[in-house]
Amino acid sequence: MVRKPLVILFGILSAIMLLAIACGSDEANPNATATPAGPSTVAPADRAPEPTAAPTAIPATKAPVVPGGADTLDIDVNGDALAFSLGSMSATAGSDVVVNFHNSSSVNTHNWALVEAGTKDAVAADGTGAGPTNNWLPVDDSRVIGATVLVGPGQSGEATFTAPAAGTYQFVCTFPGHNFTMFGDFVVN
Ligand SMILES: [Cu+2]
Structure with a gap:
């Protein structure tokens, strides 16, 4: 007859621990979801450099192409x-x-x-x-x-x-x- 309250108490403690674990994992989630923002700030460093080649010179008598064709x-x-x-x-x-x-x-x-x-x-x-x-x-x-x-x-x-x-x-x-x-x-x- 003494064991029954203990079982109930153990059950209650187990439930509290599970809630604590659940809450703990919930608190961890914001940190987990925050990390994906990191790589985008690194991206510019990975970009290819802008093309800097000067336009090729056009011979004086060669016709440049104008927008109208x-x-x-x-x-x-x-x-x-x-x-x-x-x-x-x-x-x-x-x-x-x-x-x-x-x-x-x-x-x-x-x-x-x-x-x-x-x-x-x-x-x-x-x-x-x-x-x-x-x-x-x-x-x-x-x-x-x-x-x-x-x-x-x-x-x-x-x-x-x-x-x-x-x-x-x-x-x-x-x-x-x-x-x-x-x-x-x-x-x-
Ligand atoms: Cu003439």
Whole structure:
């Protein structure tokens, strides 16, 4: 008869111990859940370094690609001489090309025209016949791939066209007499 209270007491103590263990483990949990935050603060040290390579230089006569997808080529004249600032230009076949021609001469009027290889003088001769109202260019001529209008001293003009098939073409000023010194190769890659 004496054992029964002891059994009950033991049972109560056991229950208290279990609660204590349970509470203890609960208190340990916040610490356990706090540790995952640790690795994220370490992450930046593991990051690869930011790329620092400088952009590669673009050759002066190579067209940079602009957001609109067109190749923009800049060309000028050699002061008041009857010569372009470039002897050669290039573009990629099928690309949309914008030639931005600036005429920095103080006295001469010029144009810029892209023509089939070997036709610059013949096109210029026919342009002389077409007259200044046609920009000294033959009208609807298949040899002319693209051209600006006449550009006066200090002015600028644009020629827009699709680059033809790969090959070497000519650019020329067809103002009467200028075609003999104002020309160059236009290379399509
Ligand atoms: Cu000219």
